[in-house]
Amino acid sequence: MIARSLDAALARGTGGTGSANDELVERLQAVVIDMREEQRRCIGDLIIPMADPGAPRPRTRDRAVKLSVVTNARQGGAMHWDQMSATLDDLRERVTRGRRSAGQLGVLGSIIDAAEGPWLGAMDTDGRGAAELRMHLAGLFRLTAVVTSAGKFDLVQLTGPSADRVLSSKPSLRRGWDADQRMPKQPEWLDYVVGWVMYASAEVDRRAVVEWRLAGADRNLEAMNDTVDNLRTSLREREQLRDELAAEVAELRDELESLTGSS
Structure with a gap:
């Protein structure tokens, strides 16, 4: 819009005479050219990254x-x-x-x-x-x-x-x-x-490598032992619950049989 206003002013300026008017026309022409170049550059910066996948990407x-x-x-x-x-x-x-x-x-x-x-x-x-x-x-x-x-x-x-x-x-x-x-x-x-x-x-050297691998193997073995111990503890708890449930089932079955025989 600013470029168009300058174009209009430039058109109006060309109607006069004299060296002052010529100087004004030259200045306006230079401003219009600079602004149009800047406009094209800004538009190009916006369009190129989107239109060309191979264009340089920011950041x-x-x-x-x-x-x-x-x-x-x-x-x-x-x-x-x-x-x-x-x-x-x-x-x-x-x-x-x-x-x-x-x-x-x-x-x-x-x-x-x-x-x-x-x-x-x-x-x-x-x-x-x-x-x-x-x-x-x-x-x-x-x-x-x-x-x-x-x-x-x-x-x-x-x-x-x-x-x-x-x-x-x-x-x-x-x-x-x-x-x-x-x-x-x-x-x-x-x-x-x-x-x-x-x-x-x-x-x-080789010694340092073996020491490092040994330390890693020790950590893995310790973690595996902890896992096994936790599984054993969980298994014992489940076995205890199973025994209690089995005792309850046996008691209920005996009671049911006794009730069936008495009837």
Whole structure:
């Protein structure tokens, strides 16, 4: 509407003469052109994301950060570290399949290739290119990496026996960095994470793995023993109720027989 008003004013202005009028006409023309360009840009921003599924979507990073929350809600809760069973080969195969569909999982593949030993993990994708990788080595070293659909890190959490550090594009999520240990710049994140994974792989030996598996087996055995004890207690209670009911049935049957014989 404003552009149309300026067009009308421009039409009225062309009827006069003189340099002042010419200058006014030029100014009005410039304003109309700028407003029409702005109008086309705003309309394009509204139409393109809806009409073109392949157009860039807003808030890509927020979607990647929320990936694990959405996935866990869909699966009924976050998978515990002890429940992860995917080996490095399984994760490599998952990354290969993801590359065919999204093509932006190269950074996760680099992390997996740097790992050695009995790492276990899990990987989730949102179908649009964003993905989350979670890995641990004997429960001592844990890694969580979230990448955007552009194939860049959005968040990386590295947890070891003595430190817990978070690389993030958002300052409020960063953790574990100080003057002595400065957070690397974003272009250096992949090298830092790969180096951390290689260090963790060298630090954990077979003894540590066996100790971790033994601790997990002990917890499972204790839980199973508790379950069996609870079942035995419940069984004894039900057996007691059965005996009481059987005694009542026998008493009632004897009474019924006595009444039948007397009649």
